[in-house]
Amino acid sequence: MGRQPCCDKLGVKKGPWTAEEDKKLINFILTNGQCCWRAVPKLAGLLRCGKSCRLRWTNYLRPDLKRGLLTEAEEQLVIDLHARLGNRWSKIAARLPGRTDNEIKNHWNTHIKKKLTKMGIDPVTHEPINKPSTTTTTTSSQETPSTVDHQHHEPESENLRPPSPEKLDESHATSEENSSSSPPETCWGAETGSTTSDNNRDDDPLMNILWENDDTPFLDVSWDFPASPSAGNTINNVHMSPWEENCANWLLDCQDFGFEEFGFGCFNDVLDMSVNINTLDMGDHKLI
DNA sequence: AACGCATACAACCGCGAACGT
DNA sequence: CACGTTCGCGGTTGTATGCGT
Numbered sequence: 440m441g442r443q444p445c446c447d448k449l450g451v452k453k454g455p456w457t458a459e460e461d462k463k464l465i466n467f468i469l470t471n472g473q474c475c476w477r478a479v480p481k482l483a484g485l486l487r488c489g490k491s492c493r494l495r496w497t498n499y500l501r502p503d504l505k506r507g508l509l510t511e512a513e514e515q516l517v518i519d520l521h522a523r524l525g526n527r528w529s530k531i532a533a534r535l536p537g538r539t540d541n542e543i544k545n546h547w548n549t550h551i552k553k554k555l556t557k558m559g560i561d562p563v564t565h566e567p568i569n570k571p572s573t574t575t576t577t578t579s580s581q582e583t584p585s586t587v588d589h590q591h592h593e594p595e596s597e598n599l600r601p602p603s604p605e606k607l608d609e610s611h612a613t614s615e616e617n618s619s620s621s622p623p624e625t626c627w628g629a630e631t632g633s634t635t636s637d638n639n640r641d642d643d644p645l646m647n648i649l650w651e652n653d654d655t656p657f658l659d660v661s662w663d664f665p666a667s668p669s670a671g672n673t674i675n676n677v678h679m680s681p682w683e684e685n686c687a688n689w690l691l692d693c694q695d696f697g698f699e700e701f702g703f704g705c706f707n708d709v710l711d712m713s714v715n716i717n718t719l720d721m722g723d724h725k726l727i
Numbered sequence: 728a729a730c731g732c733a734t735a736c737a738a739c740c741g742c743g744a745a746c747g748t
Numbered sequence: 749c750a751c752g753t754t755c756g757c758g759g760t761t762g763t764a765t766g767c768g769t
Binding site: 453455456490494498541545548549550624 | 734735736737738739748
């Protein structure tokens with residue numbers, strides 16, 4: 440089909456992003472929303488390919504990202520989900536608010552894999568390395584007995600290739616993700632929406648439990664961005680005007696401080712604070 | 728203090744799926 | 749239906765940082 444390269448190799452910058460580039464990308468997305476990544480670099484004045492911009496945004500700049508190490512609970516959830524979904528990092532990430540697939544993938548490869556191996560558990564099969572599968576609770580670490588531990592773990596083939604209903608699950612996973620923690624993948628406010636039902640949750644006991652334990656809605660409000668950013672925004676009765684400016688400032692802070700610095704609960708507080716933040720700059724990462 | 732190795736994480740690459748014409 | 753384009757995913761690589769010698 441003569442696939443077109445995602446970007447013309449000439450004149451396209453690669454490697455680590457600078458603060459200036461981040462700023463440009465954030466400003467552009469806050470102003471225009473996420474659409475047509477291919478056009479983003481040109482419109483935002485970046486010498487990057489669209490793919491790189493999308494990656495930078497989704498993995499690093501998104502305002503709903505938690506930063507820092509995964510908590511014990513998150514780690515356990517990742518293990519449990521991996522046992523069921525295999526290396527479907529995006530699906531796993533969809534269940535962990537504020538975490539990206541890349542982050543989870545990295546954490547898996549650097550921490551969890553070793554941890555499981557150390558515990559005598561095959562990180563691929565989630566079965567004991569020496570003993571053939573006997574117990575059903577081997578996946579979870581002893582130190583953090585999980586509420587989903589009692590769920591059976593499917594054989595490797597099942598883990599890696601979930602049954603066909605998974606396809607359905609995947610098809611609406613995006614909407615789950617959007618409704619729980621992540622921004623719409625397309626232009627804000629133009630969510631494809633038609634698949635917002637969570638039917639598939641019901642046919643999977645494990646997922647039921649996972650969802651029950653899932654306090655995901657915490658960020659819903661943050662991503663209730665107006666289709667047109669110029670429309671202003673009200674969160675917790677705080678009028679965000681000009682919305683872009685305040686949010687951009689807040690973004691630039693959160694990006695570097697990480698949400699842990701604020702804590703989840705104070706998410707809205709941060710938004711409130713951001714209203715009063717006028718002196719921020721990329722080179723000066725101070726809250727006030 | 729300097730060096731080499733190990734680790735962690737950001738970013739890139741290639742592929743397939745989804746979508747539009 | 750065929751083709752072209754765009755997007756998202758998963759695997760992999762590159763690099764910065766930490767740690768031990």
